Amino acid sequence: MENYTYNSFTLQVEGLNVSEESVYPLFLFLFFSYVFIMITNVGIVALVFKDKSLHQPMYLLFCNLPFNDILGNSILLPRLMSDVLLPPSERFISYYECVVQAFTTHMFGTTSHTVLMIMAFDRYVAICNPLRYAAIMTNKMVMKLTVSAWGVAFVLVGVLLGLTIRLNRCRTLITNPYCDNAALFKLSCESVVINNIYGLTFTVVLFIASIGSIVLTYTQITVVCLISKNKSLNSKALMTCSTHLVVYLIMVFNGMSIITLHRFPQYSDYRKLCTILFHIIPGSLNPIIYGLQSKEIKKFLSKLFEPKKVLPCS
Template sequence: MENYTYNSPTLQLEGLNVSKDSIYPLYLFFFFSYLFIMVANLGIAVIIFIDKSLHQPMYLLFCNLPFNDIFGNSIMVPRLLIDMFRPPSERLISYYECVVQAFTTHMFGTTSHTVLMIMAFDRYVAICNPLRYAAIMTNKMVIKLTVSAWGVAFVLVGILLGLTIRLNTCRALITNPYCDNASLFKLSCESVYINNVYGITFTVVLFIGSVGSIVLTYTKITVVCLTSKNKSLNSKALKTCSTHLVVYLIMIFNGMSIITLHRFPQYSFYRKLSSILFHIIPCSLNPIIYGVQSKEIQKFLAKLFEPKKIFRHKLNYVLSTFIY
């Protein structure tokens, strides 16, 4: 018979149950991935802020991704790392902390979609309306798009969690490595029909809106590139769009993996691992993909390390002169 704990202020996380042989390699992988995410994304954001040549709509809109990646991992991953070395009975979390963790998790996933959507709009204007780009993509437009991306995500996720918070809980076990909306409303013994309906609607609308906008913009971009004989335009379009598309496809693939694994309860460990990798993999690859692709960022890094090279050359010259 199932034990019931009504409206418990403290919940227990099932966590990620790993064998003793695998716990240290997995821990080190998560730890160094988290460290890289924080350093790389913060570094990219600082570079864009410092270098005036990067104060362009494309980079300013991209800046939303590093902040979202930092925001999405700063609460979930540290807690996960701590819980990995705790026995299951000691993986406790307060209800309100769990709600905050669920909110940041869903904000991260939703904002990833909305930010990539506004970035797709920027690429569409740049390639399909290059003469009007400066007039359309003004600073006000960049601010409006940014506020829209975060605002829409905040409202959608706020309603999602609001419908869950209203429920009374009768269980205290979160069957996940971290808190999310589904884990929270499953703690209730009340009807969760509204939660399920809104959750499915939320997912379908976000997915259709995201995929639809990407397909529409890239179809128009492809048509322009095929009909245009401007090789420089096509080359620029290929570079900027391929980067954006790769980031989007990585995010979609990770999300679809989690949804697919939910259909197979026997693979619960892989589902949990996939849900963690949904945070880690895209956030680790985003700064690499954009950093490698962007000539402006490469130039900034080259200038940053150039003085050190000059200093080393001068030092070697002085030493060689002194020796000989």
């Protein structure tokens, strides 16, 4: 008969199953990924706030992405690195820390969608209503969109975790590399039907709203570009929208891979890897993609690193 430990405040994390010879290479990969994510994302945010020419709605809204990447990876990767160096029997985490990690992880995924949705709206206004862009995308509107993106994610994830923490726990093993909602409610011996229904509804609604808004805005942008004979408008649309679309497709592909692998328990190790890459890949690529595509950011970097002329002594 299985022994149960009810409402234990100390949980054990299953973590990643890696061989002894793979421990340090994996640790180094996670370490350098984290360092790269922090340097590039903090650098992009610093550039935008330092250079007044970048104080535009597009860049201010974009700053939500690096901030989200910094927050999501800072909660996940340091803890994951420490767990990799420990044997499975010593990977412990407190229940409250686990809940915070699960909340932050789901906030990261949800906010990635909502931020890209408000960025799509910005591109729609800029290309489809260029004459009214300044009147619509005011500082007040940028603030409203930012608060909406984070507020909607906070409420949705808050309800998700609220339904889970109400449950009594009879198990202590987190069957995941880190804490998330599914791993937490699987600790309970009570019925989790409500959790599954809300979780599925949450996921479906988020993906429909996200994909729907992207398809709608990009269809309108495509129509405007096809009708317009303005080459500069079409070039601007192609540059900014292709960047946004690449970032979005990377995120959706990673998310879909995790959802698909959940249906195949025999590939649990691949699913664990995908959940980690869901944080690392967008966090690493977002600043590179936007930084290389932005003329303003490239211009600022060239000014920053160009050698200063030394005046000859008279």
